[in-house]
Amino acid sequence: MARAGAHVVLAARSAPALTQLAEAVRRAGGSATPAPGDVSRADDVDRVFAVADELGGATALVCAAAVLTKVPLVETSLKTWEQTLATNLTGMFLCCRAAFRSMQSLGGGRMVNLASLSGVYGTEKFPGLAAYNVSKYGVIGLTEAIAVEGREHGISALCISPGAVDTDLLRQANPSLKPGLKPSDVAELIVTLLDQPMDSLSGANIPLFSNR
Numbered sequence: 001m002a003r004a005g006a007h008v009v010l011a012a013r014s015a016p017a018l019t020q021l022a023e024a025v026r027r028a029g030g031s032a033t034p035a036p037g038d039v040s041r042a043d044d045v046d047r048v049f050a051v052a053d054e055l056g057g058a059t060a061l062v063c064a065a066a067v068l069t070k071v072p073l074v075e076t077s078l079k080t081w082e083q084t085l086a087t088n089l090t091g092m093f094l095c096c097r098a099a100f101r102s103m104q105s106l107g108g109g110r111m112v113n114l115a116s117l118s119g120v121y122g123t124e125k126f127p128g129l130a131a132y133n134v135s136k137y138g139v140i141g142l143t144e145a146i147a148v149e150g151r152e153h154g155i156s157a158l159c160i161s162p163g164a165v166d167t168d169l170l171r172q173a174n175p176s177l178k179p180g181l182k183p184s185d186v187a188e189l190i191v192t193l194l195d196q197p198m199d200s201l202s203g204a205n206i207p208l209f210s211n212r
Contacts, residue, residue, distance in 0.1 A: 001062070002030025004191050007055055010034050011048045011095075012065065039065045039091030040083075049098040060194050061099040061111040063092045066135075068172050070128040081131045088135035089142070096146055100155060108154025111146060112190050115139040115161040118173075120207055123163075126174050136161070140205050147203030156202035158193050162186050163209050180210020 002008045002025045010018045010032055018034035025032035035051040037044030052058045067087045069080050096111055103109030117123045119136025143159040150157060164179045186208065193206075 001060070001191055001194070002032055003028065004195060006060065006194075007031040007033070009048065009052045009055065009058075011037050011039065013038050038087075039063075039095055040086035042094055045091075045094040045098055048095075049102060053102065057106050058099045058102040059106060059109045061095060061109070062114070062190055062194075063095050063111070063139075064114040065091055066114070066132075066169065068129070068132045068169050070172055072128055073130045076131060084131035085135050085138070088132070089138040092139055093142060096142065096157070100146065100150065100153075103150075103155045104153045110155070110194055111143075111157040112193050113139050113143045113157065113159045114186075115143075115159050115205065117161050117163040117207055117209075120161050120205070123207075129173060132173070143205065144203045151202065154199075156199045158198065158201060158203075159205040160186065160189065160193075161205055161207045163207070181208060 008025065008031065010021055012018055013036065015034065015036040018036055022032040022034045033051060033055065035048040037048045039045055049058065065087055067084055069084060071080060092113055096113070099109065099111060116132075116136040118125060118129060118133045119138075119140055125133060140159050140161070143157045146155070146157040149155075162181055164177050164181060167179075167183060189206075189208070
């Protein structure tokens with residue numbers, strides 16, 4: 001996104017990692033501002049978007065934060081269930097709500113939310129991922145709701161549901177599953193979705209299957 005010309009506000013829990021990433025973006029000629037925070041905490045999300053407001057407001061949002069704990073359903077504690085939904089779904093709601101307010105005041109914007117094939121009806125599911133799967137079903141529904149309410153404000157929202165991407169999250173979910181997508185494959189699609197006139201697709205979920 002920075003390479004495409006955006007000033008990127010980077011949000012995640014690890015402040016040192018964000019600082020390193022922001023420095024890498026700047027070395028590559030881009031603009032980035034780290035804004036550490038936990039998306040499951042409303043106060044943290046408010047602080048992140050306050051940083052964006054100081055830079056002119058949010059015109060684009062990518063929600064990609066997620067956690068995964070692999071555990072059989074009957075062994076899933078309430079704590080694990082709540083922590084998973086707090087980050088994967090409530091965190092996305094908090095970020096989208098804050099971005100919606102900013103975009104509304106600016107006359108429009110676009111959101112891209114990361115779901116998963118794990119949240120798509122009819123695709124193969126793996127054991128031990130009940131909380132994760134439910135959270136991703138919710139992401140798709142949230143994106144559809146944002147698209148409906150954003151239409152009159154020039155705000156569009158799209159959802160991407162990747163399959164096996166070469167990430168630590170995939171290795172937690174199913175170590176035996178061979179990744180068919182690279183993070184860069186997903187990143188390139190995100191930039192395309194943010195940069196092209198695709199308002200007519202607002203609310204759509206785009207499943208990404210292996211390209212290998």
